[in-house]
Amino acid sequence: MVCLPMSAHHGNAAFSDKVTEFKNVTVTKFAWANPHCLVEFNAKDASGKVVNWSAESGSPEALRLTGWNKFSLKPGDMITIYVHTAKTGAPAGRLTKVVLADGTVLGDTQGNAVPPTSGGNGRGGDGGSQY
Amino acid sequence: MRNPSANLMAAKLIVASLAVLLLSSAAAQAQGRGGRGGGRGLPPGFVASGVPAMPDPVGPAPVHDLTGTWVGPLSVVMGPYPAMTPAGQAALKLNKPIKRASDYATAVAPTNDPYAICDPLGFPRDLLNHWLSSRGGIEFVPQSNRMLILFEQQRVWREVWMDGRQNPAKVDGPGVPDSRFYGYSVGHWEGDNVFVIDTVGLDPRTWLDEAGLPHTSAAKLQERWTRTDQYHLEATVTVDDPQYFTKPFQLMKTSYYWKKDQNVQEELCLASDALEYRDRQAGPSGYGFGSKP
Numbered sequence: 001m002v003c004l005p006m007s008a009h010h011g012n013a014a015f016s017d018k019v020t021e022f023k024n025v026t027v028t029k030f031a032w033a034n035p036h037c038l039v040e041f042n043a044k045d046a047s048g049k050v051v052n053w054s055a056e057s058g059s060p061e062a063l064r065l066t067g068w069n070k071f072s073l074k075p076g077d078m079i080t081i082y083v084h085t086a087k088t089g090a091p092a093g094r095l096t097k098v099v100l101a102d103g104t105v106l107g108d109t110q111g112n113a114v115p116p117t118s119g120g121n122g123r124g125g126d127g128g129s130q131y
Numbered sequence: 132m133r134n135p136s137a138n139l140m141a142a143k144l145i146v147a148s149l150a151v152l153l154l155s156s157a158a159a160q161a162q163g164r165g166g167r168g169g170g171r172g173l174p175p176g177f178v179a180s181g182v183p184a185m186p187d188p189v190g191p192a193p194v195h196d197l198t199g200t201w202v203g204p205l206s207v208v209m210g211p212y213p214a215m216t217p218a219g220q221a222a223l224k225l226n227k228p229i230k231r232a233s234d235y236a237t238a239v240a241p242t243n244d245p246y247a248i249c250d251p252l253g254f255p256r257d258l259l260n261h262w263l264s265s266r267g268g269i270e271f272v273p274q275s276n277r278m279l280i281l282f283e284q285q286r287v288w289r290e291v292w293m294d295g296r297q298n299p300a301k302v303d304g305p306g307v308p309d310s311r312f313y314g315y316s317v318g319h320w321e322g323d324n325v326f327v328i329d330t331v332g333l334d335p336r337t338w339l340d341e342a343g344l345p346h347t348s349a350a351k352l353q354e355r356w357t358r359t360d361q362y363h364l365e366a367t368v369t370v371d372d373p374q375y376f377t378k379p380f381q382l383m384k385t386s387y388y389w390k391k392d393q394n395v396q397e398e399l400c401l402a403s404d405a406l407e408y409r410d411r412q413a414g415p416s417g418y419g420f421g422s423k424p
Binding site for chain 1 (some may be wrong): 168180181237249318396399400401405408411412415416417
């Protein structure tokens with residue numbers, strides 16, 4: 001398990017600090033959308049039951065800077081995805097990276113160097129990224 | 132900012148963070164003016180993530196000219212906000228922003244942020260370009276009798292009239308215009324490089340900031356856009372809304388940078404996407420987008 005900083009416009013306290021690896025799972029949907037792109041995928045739980053998960057990332061404009069595009073993922077793709085899962089226990093979370101079948105790594109929006117903004121206004125406070 | 136004491140705390144936070152921000156901003160400005168970039172973990176040639184630096188030497192600001200596409204805001208300082216009137220405090224309580232990390236000690240209430248379902252940001256919240264992109268573009272397009280300001284985010288525009296007309300003295304009543312999400316604006320130049328815009332008639336459903344700061348339709352806002360050199364643009368927005376605030380105040384100070392490729396992207400908030408995000412992701416994750424947690 002690895003602890004990484006996260007950023008989101010809505011804060012990150014809803015998510016676990018730990019990163020969970022979902023190895024060789026199947027993409028069911030990739031939403032290239034504002035305010036967050038979503039990767040939806042099927043993964044088996046401990047009992048072998050298939051659960052449909054949803055993991056958000058930054059916005060399309062932010063992801064473009066880290067090498068993503070609208071066609072980076074499509075339903076049926078086999079990926080390994082790393083996720084800070086929701087504390088509620090729901091099958092949802094914030095992704096940190098996706099590894100494609102060919103080994104390509106697509107990271108989230110960490111490292112955004114836009115200067116952080118002032119507190120007290122709903123901006124900033126979570127780190128440099130606005131997402 | 133939910134009450135006067137919180138206002139004070141917010142003001143302190145802002146003052147504290149201002150120092151950090153100024154340092155960050157100064158670094159970005161220095162990189163921008165130098166045209167080299169590469170600081171703060173950036174690749175060489177960038178003043179901010181995804182924002183290429185323009186080359187040296189930086190020329191002076193042209194006279195009465197904001198024409199072109201600008202990227203930002205690269206920095207934002209909000210407030211400090213003054214105390215609110217009882218009516219303002221009551222209005223503030225009705226606005227429930229999306230919860231932030233520091234708010235998770237308490238139960239997460241559903242937000243009623245209009246932009247969570249892609250209702251218009253309106254002016255001046257559109258200047259923050261926050262939700263979708265901190266690298267959003269705005270374009271100033273001068274006409275013979277007005278200035279058009281185009282916004283990449285949501286592909287909206289404002290008309291700032293410069294033909295001598297006056298803004299409406301009153302809105303939302305018999306025989307007067309309706310309030311609007313982007314209000315009514317007139318503009319003029321002060322000196323060589325400061326473009327001043329006065330705006331009234333803003334629809335009270337919009338928020339002044341991301342935290343739900345309310346306003347009335349009687350609010351009067353003034354922007355001062357200062358082109359400090361060829362590639363740097365600064366803006367301040369002041370608010371005079373005596374029904375909700377005990378005195379006029381500076382709502383925000385922001386900065387923009389020349390967009391090297393001059394392209395305006397398309398960054399749209401789609402209701403269908405927002406609703407899926409709310410119901411599939413944000414609600415189940417428990418951060419208060421109005422869906423069942």
